[in-house]
Amino acid sequence: MTVRIMKPVEVARYSIDKKPLYILDVRNEDAFVDWKIEGESIEYLNIPYFDLLDGVDEIKGELPKDRDILVVCAKEGSSQMIAEMLSEEGMDVAYLEGGMKAWSEYLEPVKVGTLKSGGELYQFVRLGKGCLSYMVIDAGKAAVIDATRMTDLFLDFAKEKGATIEHVFDTHLHADHISGGRVIAEATGATYYLPSQDAEEVVFDYHKLGDGLRVTVGKTLVEAVFSPGHTSGSTSFVVDESYLLTGDILFIDSIGRPDLAGMADDWVGDLRTTLYNRYEQLSEELVVLPAHFMEMKEVNADGSVAKKLSTLFSENHGLQVEDENEFRELVTENLPPQPNAYQEIRKTNMGVLTPDAETQREMEIGPNRCAVR
Amino acid sequence: MMETAHILDAKGLACPMPIVRTRKAIQGLSPGDVLEVLATDKGSTADIKAWAASSGHAYLGTETEADVLHHFLKKDSAQIEVKEGIPVMDLKTFVKKVDEDKSLTIVDVREEREYHEGHFPGALHIPLSEKESQMHELNKSEDIYLICQTGRRSGIAGIQLAENGFKNLYNVVPGMTEWTKQTKKGELKS
Numbered sequence: 230m231t232v233r234i235m236k237p238v239e240v241a242r243y244s245i246d247k248k249p250l251y252i253l254d255v256r257n258e259d260a261f262v263d264w265k266i267e268g269e270s271i272e273y274l275n276i277p278y279f280d281l282l283d284g285v286d287e288i289k290g291e292l293p294k295d296r297d298i299l300v301v302c303a304k305e306g307s308s309q310m311i312a313e314m315l316s317e318e319g320m321d322v323a324y325l326e327g328g329m330k331a332w333s334e335y336l337e338p339v340k341v342g343t344l345k346s347g348g349e350l351y352q353f354v355r356l357g358k359g360c361l362s363y364m365v366i367d368a369g370k371a372a373v374i375d376a377t378r379m380t381d382l383f384l385d386f387a388k389e390k391g392a393t394i395e396h397v398f399d400t401h402l403h404a405d406h407i408s409g410g411r412v413i414a415e416a417t418g419a420t421y422y423l424p425s426q427d428a429e430e431v432v433f434d435y436h437k438l439g440d441g442l443r444v445t446v447g448k449t450l451v452e453a454v455f456s457p458g459h460t461s462g463s464t465s466f467v468v469d470e471s472y473l474l475t476g477d478i479l480f481i482d483s484i485g486r487p488d489l490a491g492m493a494d495d496w497v498g499d500l501r502t503t504l505y506n507r508y509e510q511l512s513e514e515l516v517v518l519p520a521h522f523m524e525m526k527e528v529n530a531d532g533s534v535a536k537k538l539s540t541l542f543s544e545n546h547g548l549q550v551e552d553e554n555e556f557r558e559l560v561t562e563n564l565p566p567q568p569n570a571y572q573e574i575r576k577t578n579m580g581v582l583t584p585d586a587e588t589q590r591e592m593e594i595g596p597n598r599c600a601v602r
Numbered sequence: 603m604m605e606t607a608h609i610l611d612a613k614g615l616a617c618p619m620p621i622v623r624t625r626k627a628i629q630g631l632s633p634g635d636v637l638e639v640l641a642t643d644k645g646s647t648a649d650i651k652a653w654a655a656s657s658g659h660a661y662l663g664t665e666t667e668a669d670v671l672h673h674f675l676k677k678d679s680a681q682i683e684v685k686e687g688i689p690v691m692d693l694k695t696f697v698k699k700v701d702e703d704k705s706l707t708i709v710d711v712r713e714e715r716e717y718h719e720g721h722f723p724g725a726l727h728i729p730l731s732e733k734e735s736q737m738h739e740l741n742k743s744e745d746i747y748l749i750c751q752t753g754r755r756s757g758i759a760g761i762q763l764a765e766n767g768f769k770n771l772y773n774v775v776p777g778m779t780e781w782t783k784q785t786k787k788g789e790l791k792s
Binding site for chain 1: 616617618619621622625644645648649652653656657
């Protein structure tokens with residue numbers, strides 16, 4: 230039987246459309262526990278490839294006959310070997326092209342809305358890492374918000390849409406992934422905006438992102454709303470008076486953590502003010518579009534991650550804490566582990582460190598951990 | 603000096619090949635033999651470690667030199683436990699001590715090839731892989747300074763010597779990597 234090769238774009242369909250899939254993950258146990266392909270319809274078996282070198286007999290019986298089987302490893306090589314061994318035993322299996330490395334870099338573009346003037350708002354869902362980026366396109370112009378380092382995808386997407394990228398924003402200095410903002414701005418001549426409070430050691434030129442900044446993309450208005458708390462400069466955007474891009478302040482089922490720049494105690498007050506006062510003043514009809522999601526169940530059926538602000542006010546765990554001390558405890562104690570290499574990632578996003586592509590990839594390995602619940 | 607260092611060159615090979623080759627190479631060795639695996643695939647460290655644990659070999663450690671990873675494994679020796687270590691002496695203090703007293707007993711536990719590429723003047727050479735057979739050459743009551751590339755293998759050797767009744771052991775940290783670097787720059791003398 231021939232071994233099939235499955236691309237990340239195909240795996241995304243299983244993950245989003247909840248199609249049954251059986252993943253044989255042949256990475257180390259530690260790696261698997263730390264981070265894997267998520268999906269509500271996915272079943273898993275984790276056995277390191279080196280325990281199968283003598284043969285796959287012991288697992289043959291465990292593999293299901295009624296769902297597709299995908300063998301996954303870190304970079305592809307081991308999963309291909311194991312898939313071939315299974316295939317020689319007559320089993321119909323696929324392996325993941327590029328392994329978890331490729332999965333981590335895959336972005337699924339999802340249209341989240343048509344703008345009043347006929348423009349479009351796209352969300353780029355990084356399924357493997359939980360990062361969300363955005364592109365506002367209107368009348369041949371585009372703005373990119375919270376771009377990941379896979380910059381070609383954004384550049385190609387704008388080109389395909391016949392749009393010129395004029396504005397590039399980062400809602401804050403990211404600590405969990407490397408920003409593609411500066412590279413996109415350099416490639417297109419666009420203006421790169423960053424909150425100056427976060428830019429401590431930034432070594433390149435950028436435009437200061439301040440409260441109330443208004444930028445038009447074609448005929449669509451993008452307005453900055455200062456919303457500190459995850460970082461001291463964190464800024465949200467209201468797009469077309471209809472969408473609220475919250476960055477890492479407010480997620481679908483959780484809120485931002487204030488400690489990634491080492492200031493949990495100082496910033497918890499800011500976080501509370503932003504979530505419980507600043508956002509209260511905005512229209513409840515706004516559709517919240519965060520910069521991250523944590524679990525597949527936050528992903529809507531159409532692949533988007535979006536919910537009305539009014540819904541979040543009544544359902545989001547982080548918005549239900551009336552008592553200030555309780556809130557302080559929630560966001561400063563029992564925090565999840567910090568993201569892999571987050572200090573180096575911050576320095577890279579400030580231009581202080583300039584790691585090569587392979588190192589950047591390794592720095593981003595692992596799950597996203599920007600939220601508290 | 604016996605030449606028993608077993609080296610597997612897996613440089614340039616991507617996963618799963620470093621492990622596939624290591625597994626094959628170790629099959630041809632005797633229990634207790636040390637295998638040094640050279641690799642450039644960064645993922646090989648975690649994999650070698652996990653593979654050794656699941657197949658009963660001792661993972662002695664990994665040292666990095668000019669982008670090449672040197673993994674050290676001891677066949678069928680998973681029972682080697684890294685217990686409480688022996689006292690550590692930092693390299694600077696050690697170098698000063700050597701200056702004052704030329705008769706110190708220094709034992710370099712690295713493999714043959716590494717020792718020949720450069721070692722501390724006057725250092726005895728007893729590779730970790732042969733330590734058991736050559737232990738009797740040493741005096742249990744005198745001060746012994748153990749050194750390797752980084753301090754990892756000398757630490758393991760120290761624990762084993764301590765278990766065999768050696769009393770006054772010191773692990774020189776960091777080891778030869780730093781010494782070689784600094785003597786080239788003229789910062790350290792011995």
